[in-house]
Amino acid sequence: xxxxxxxxxxxxxxxxxxxxxxxxxxxxxxxxxxxxxxxxxxxxxxxxxxxxxxxxxxxxxxxxxxxxxxxxxxxxxxxxxxxxxxxxxxxxxxxxxxxxxxxxxxxxxxxxxxxxxxxxxxxxxxxxxxxxxxxxx
Numbered sequence: 001x002x003x004x005x006x007x008x009x010x011x012x013x014x015x016x017x018x019x020x021x022x023x024x025x026x027x028x029x030x031x032x033x034x035x036x037x038x039x040x041x042x043x044x045x046x047x048x049x050x051x052x053x054x055x056x057x058x059x060x061x062x063x064x065x066x067x068x069x070x071x072x073x074x075x076x077x078x079x080x081x082x083x084x085x086x087x088x089x090x091x092x093x094x095x096x097x098x099x100x101x102x103x104x105x106x107x108x109x110x111x112x113x114x115x116x117x118x119x120x121x122x123x124x125x126x127x128x129x130x131x132x133x134x135x136x137x
Contacts, residue, residue, distance in 0.1 A: 015125075017084045021065055024082065024128045028068070032136055036069040062104035064112070064119060066128075070136065075118040078135045081105050085124035 015023070021039065028037055040063045046054065068078040083089060091097055096106045105121070112119035118135055122128040 015084060017082060020084050020125060020128075021082050023125055024066065024080075024132075027125075027129055028132060031133075035136065038067050038069070040065050040067070060108070062101075062108040064105070064109065068132070068135070072135055073118070074116075075135070076116045077118070078132070079109065079112050079117055079119040080128060080131065081109060081119075081121045082128060083121060083123045087123050089121050089123065 025037070025039065028035060064079040065082040066078075066080040068080075070077060072078070088097060089102060096103055109119040109121065120131060122131055
């Protein structure tokens with residue numbers, strides 16, 4: 001298990017998405033110890049045979065990275081697609097960038113919203129922390 005500090009130095013611009021994700025999970029554990037959450041495993045690098053097995057255990061590609069399994073504010077749960085600092089998701093006009101992976105993720109987030117979940121992209125630690133705090137407060 002990779003230990004990550006929740007400090008400005010540790011959560012800087014050059015932090016990998018994996019380390020960012022771990023820092024966010026550590027924040028939830030510290031700030032909200034009774035909250036149930038889990039992470040989607042598709043972003044973890046595993047041998048090809050394990051990746052094929054894991055794929056068989058998911059309904060589809062593009063599932064959000066973080067799932068907080070707590071109903072709040074008329075939502076059934078919170079789903080976050082985590083992007084590292086500096087990632088551009090939307091164009092200036094508000095449309096999603098022409099990136100097949102981002103578009104697939106946006107489609108899943110939209111479906112989750114239609115089903116009554118709070119589902120968003122987050123870029124960086126502070127944005128993730130802000131949305132988590134808003135949702136769980």
